[in-house]
Amino acid sequence: MPRKKADSPNAPLAPGQAATINDIARLSGVSKKTVSRIINDSPLVRQDTREKVQALMKELGYAPDPLARALAFRRSFLIGMVYDNPTAQYIVDMQYGALDALRGTSFELVVHPCDTRSPGYIEGVRRFVQQQKLHGVILVPRASEDQALVEMLDQIGCRFTRIAALPLDETSATVVTHDRDGAAEAADYLLSLGHRDIALITGPSAYRSAHERTSGFLEALERRGLRLPPERIIEAGYTFESGVAAAEKLLLGGQRPTAIFTGNDEMAAGVYKVAMRAGLTIPRQLSIIGYDDSPLASRLWPSLTSVRRQTRDTGRTAAAMLIQPEGSALRTASVRPHLAVRDSCQPPEL
Structure with a gap:
């Protein structure tokens, strides 16, 4: 029986046919083991052979399957x-x-x-x-x-x-x-603007990041002689909704703070919502700083000052x-x- 054209060493792939490692070996005239070595950056392959095989893989759009390679x-x-x-x-x-x-x-x-x-x-x-x-x-x-x-x-x-x-x-x-250093920079900035009645909305205490941001912020204030009263520190959950709830406690009651630092931008957005509902103008009547510098920070109006964490x-x-x-x-x-x-x-x- 005559050999099928597809089995010929130089037979091209059919239109739409995905290349396999066997195809790469056949068309480049090397062994499957050599192709595997090239895929895995083995030094045991001549440079001209490596370049020829890599060019063919690129031409045919061949990409090795990660799970198959793992096996x-x-x-x-x-x-x-x-x-x-x-x-x-x-x-x-x-x-x-x-x-x-x-x-x-x-x-x-x-x-x-x-x-x-x-x-x-x-x-x-x-x-x-x-x-x-x-x-x-x-x-x-x-x-x-x-x-x-x-x-x-x-x-x-x-x-x-x-x-x-x-x-x-x-x-x-x-x-x-x-995170402690980022929060300290936020505290120093608010103090440099002249704020003394400052509130803090923290993340959940189960998160080390929340603990570090809280400690960094409070320690920076204390170095400049300011200690926040307990009613000015509210724990929230790193979510927009928890930021709304915390801001309601700070802004809809008696004397409100002039500035709020929040443990992330999502909670800061919650503060924006409550401030708008209370008729407060940001930043004239209330300054706000977030943490993360997520895309949300530049989309809020006015745009949010935030600690950029380089995520x-x-x-x-x-x-x-x-x-x-x-x-x-x-x-x-x-x-x-x-x-x-x-x-x-x-x-x-x-």
């Missing part, structure tokens, strides 16, 4: 991101940053939202890691702050990078975001740390915040 080489080309955070924009920016670092590499990103208050969540993360055969995991606050989760990942031999407001231990690879840079740094060879990977990196001054603050009315 073949007993290692994964998937990076996981585990998070429990109520701020959607923060998670989106973190993912964009991680994808920035992975672009042009063999790695892909998969995400795993979880509820760290659920008793079975650590077992859920274990299944996620093992079923996906992950190369490593980026732990986003609040999951990054759970020592039991870290110990489980150590136990199963999964690499991880923690994102945290401050160094959590001496051994974990960590991207430190220095995308944080995700990019965390992912880059994970894909480095273990011996050369950084143990700690810093992404420092700074205040982005816009139109929501001015000196208080006399």
Whole structure:
């Protein structure tokens, strides 16, 4: 029987047919093992062969399947991101940053939202890691702050990078975001404008970031001789709705503050809503500072002064740390915040 044209060493692919690794090997005249070595950046391939095969893969639009590669080489080309955070924009920016670092590499990103208050969540993360055969995991606050989760990942031999407001231990690879310093800069700015009757809407106390921002803000005020009374400090939940509830307590009662610092931009937006309902003009009658410098900050009117936390840079740094060879990977990196001054603050009315 005559050989089928499709089996000929030089037979082109049919229109619309997706190329396989066998096609790449056949059309380039090398072995499948050589193609695999090129895909995995092995040095055991001549440069001219590497260039020829890579050009063919580009021409045919061939992309190796990460899961198939993981099975073949007993290692994964998937990076996981585990998070429990109520701020959607923060998670989106973190993912964009991680994808920035992975672009042009063999790695892909998969995400795993979880509820760290659920008793079975650590077992859920274990299944996620093992079923996906992950190369490593980026732990986003609040999951990054759970020592039991870290110990489980150590136990199963999964690499991880923690994102945290401050160094959590001496051994974990960590991207430190220095939230205390960002909040202190916000306090110094309000004091420089002449504000003395200041209120603080914090994030939930279960989050280390909320604790660090609260401490940094209050300590900066105290260094300048100002101590906030308890009724000027209200805990909220990092959400718009909780910002509304907290602002109602501060603005719809008796004497109102001249300035409010909130633990994130979502809560600041809630303050804007209550201020508008109360007939207060921002910033003439009320100055507001948020935290995150999310896209929301520049969309509010007047635009919101906010502490820029460099979330995308944080995700990019965390992912880059994970894909480095273990011996050369950084143990700690810093992404420092700074205040982005816009139109929501001015000196208080006399």
